[in-house]
Structures are given as structure tokens and as C-alpha cells.
Amino acid sequence: TTTEFKCRASALGLIMTNDRSGKGMGETAKSYVKDWVREQIYGHQKDIKSKYLTKGKLLEDDAIRFYIESTGCDFLLKNEERFEDDFFTGEPDVIDEVVYDFKNSWDAFTFPLFETFPDKGYFAQLQAYMSLTGLKKAKLVHVLLSTPEEMISPWEEYRDYSLIPAKFRIKEFDFDYDPDFIEKAQERVLQCRDYARELLENL
Secondary structure, eight states: OOOOOOEEGGGHHHHTOBOTTSSSBOHHHHHHHHHHHHHHHHSSOOOOOOHHHHHHHHTHHHHHHHHHHHHOOOOOOBOOOOEEOSSEEEOOSEESSSEEEEEEOSSTTTSOSSOSSOOHHHHHHHHHHHHHHOOSEEEEEEEOOOOOGGGSOTTSOOOOOTTSOGGGTEEEEEEEOOHHHHHHHHHHHHHHHHHHHHHHHTO
């Protein structure tokens, strides 16, 4: 394969995991590169299916709409463009003066109501989006919407969040572009490339 490894923004948090020395690639990072090599050899991506991801995809537009209505912010247009540079690829949800990424929580117990710091993986994802778009600010928005009834399995209870106030259904985290983090991330992508090459040579 002649394809050079580039990291999907959504997976950047995975490849940034370190080994015990704190310098080398951790097992999670290696495992991700192995899957990438498989994708190159066999020609299709790994299927990752879960009810959480399905809800997220299904309600993406609804989450943006709910956010606009609840916060009174200007109209936000869903981005359809995929970005790519020498290191990363990614498709942010919305690009305004700020990069937006929306996450649909499955229910009240996966919604980060009390969290003061965002998930490390999401931090990495938004840094990659800023690097790709040249924007210096990003916003991670967690939204809690009712799960469509057809997605609820017979033994699960339908939970309707539509009457809960928006302040308990929207959680925002703001980020500034972190050039030091991106430099480390680019170095890690290069390490992943070396590892991918090594894996292929040893086959």
C-alpha cells in the first residue's frame, strides 16, 4: 500500500495514548494503527455499531436546531465538507467563526451534567478540527434529546426529555487552539506511520 497514515480527528485521542514510559505509543494507539493497516489491505473500514453512535447520527440536525433555538445564537449551517492535511482528516459538524462539534447523549446518565472538563478524546478531536480549518476557537456541545421510539428496545423504558429545561440538556465546553498539542499530535502521526510500515514489512 502506498497510502500514508493520516489520523481521523475522531480517533486522535486514541493514538495519543502512551506506553508506560510516557513517550512511546500505547497499546490503544497500536491497535488503532493495526486496524488502519487492515483497512488498507482489505479495502473496507471497521464497522463500529452502537446505539449511541446511531442516535448521534440520526439526531445530528435536531441537536443543532435545538441548540440554536435554546441559545438564540445565529443560524448555524451543517458543514458537509471533509478536510484533510498532511496529518489529519475530519468533518466538523459546523464551521462558523468557531468550529462546533455536537454530541448527542444517549440518556440523562451519559449526559455530562456535572463535568467541568471535557473528555480527552473530544479535546483531541476539536484540536484536530481547528488545525484542519485554521480556526482558533472550538466549541463542544453535548445535547440531550429524547431517543426516537423506534430505537428503544422492548425491555428499555422510553425517556422523554422534551419538557426538561434546556439548561439541563445543553452542556458546552470552549477550547482555544493549542499549538503544542498539535505539534505532539503530528509527531505521533509520524510514529504511527513508522509503525504501520513496520507492520506491513513484517507480514
